[in-house]
Amino acid sequence: MIRLKDVSAGYKKNPVLTHLTLEIEEGRFAGIVGPTGTGKTTLLKTILGSHKVHGGEVMVMGKPVRSLTPGSIGYVPQLETVDWTFPVTVEQVIMMGLFAQRTYWPWPSRKEKIQVHALAEKLGVDQCLHHHIRDISGGQQQRVFLARALISNPRLLVLDEPTSGVDIKTQHDVLHLLQSLNKEGITILITTHDLNAVASHLPWVICFNKTVIAQGKPDDVFTEEILGKTYGGDLAIIRHDGHLLIAHNAKNKHNH
Ligand SMILES: Nc1ncnc2c1ncn2[C@@H]1O[C@H](COP(=O)(O)OP(=O)(O)OP(=O)(O)O)[C@@H](O)[C@H]1O
Ligand SMILES: [Mg+2]
Structure with missing residues (x-):
């Protein structure tokens, strides 16, 4: 890929x-x-x-x-980098994912509107389609940007x-x-x-x-050696009940 x-x-x-x-x-x-x-x-x-x-x-x-x-390629940027003052609704944000692909008529067709609504429903943001993108929660914003990325399949x-x-x-x-x-x-x-x-x-x-x-x-990858090479510090790996937990090794004298 x-x-x-x-x-x-x-x-x-x-x-x-x-x-x-x-x-x-x-x-x-x-x-x-x-x-x-x-x-x-x-x-x-x-x-x-x-x-x-x-x-x-x-x-x-x-x-x-x-x-x-x-x-x-669908892309969801880091939300902190988004300019929230831009006056757009949730529906318009999702539509943007369609417009990226074409250079002609910038308005959605009926079919495209239905497509947007179906995807919003699938991702659980169909209730806020007409809200301003700034006025929804962080989790909802994440799903809206995901919908924008997915609309082009x-x-x-x-x-x-x-x-x-x-x-x-x-x-x-x-x-x-x-x-x-x-x-x-x-x-x-x-x-x-x-x-x-x-x-x-x-x-x-x-x-x-x-x-x-x-x-x-x-x-296989989360070993002390590989995480040490990646982060430079000491990370403790705890295996418990089939789960893998990674914590900062605060006990190490080199790590304050
Ligand atoms: N637009 C830019 N102009 C100049 N330097 C940049 C720019 N964007 C990133 N950098 C620099 O390139 C390096 C890599 O940045 P990058 O954003 O790819 O890191 P990152 O691993 O994604 O970090 P984070 O985990 O904080 O998101 C950093 O030193 C950063 O300061
Ligand atoms: Mg980054």
Whole structure:
């Protein structure tokens, strides 16, 4: 589904990704974890083709990413980066996912309106279609942006920190929703800081710190060695009753 070969990308004087090689198979539901500022968002934008690379090759669905038709990849940005002053309703936000694909008549057809309403119902936001996007809860906003990404029926869905800023119940709801979309056949890639949510909900994890440290099943990848390499500090791994828990090792004398 995704193949990055020898990719270098970054910002002026700040090379974030250097000679990165990464493959993600079709059908995966994968979480990228790693410390803040180590290039996770940059990596997602590179995969989306919205961030220009300095070198290497970015292939998605077997094609150079920049040659894909708009809407082929669904994207849910980090909500903190959204400008909430923009005067739009929930319905209009979801519609935007349709407009990205076309350059002609900007108004939705009857059929498209029905499609938007059906998807809003599926994601549980049909009650707030006419509300201003700012006036709904964080969990609802997350679902509205998910609907905007899904309206074009993408085979790949990319979400930047979909579990941040919402309560633990909403986090689980979002992850369950993504799980069922993955079962419908959509490949899903998310970033998150919640290692425990990854351990309990995601079948696949990618440890990232400017480069790929390891990828695999959480059970295989979440070892003290790999997490140490990723985060640089001491993390304690607790296995209990078939569950995997990750905690900061506060007892370590080097960690205050
Ligand atoms: N628009 C930008 N211009 C210049 N530098 C940037 C820009 N966006 C990000 N950076 C820098 O690139 C590096 C990687 O940033 P990136 O946003 O990819 O990290 P991240 O892993 O997503 O972090 P977080 O976990 O905090 O979201 C950081 O050093 C950051 O300061
Ligand atoms: Mg980020």
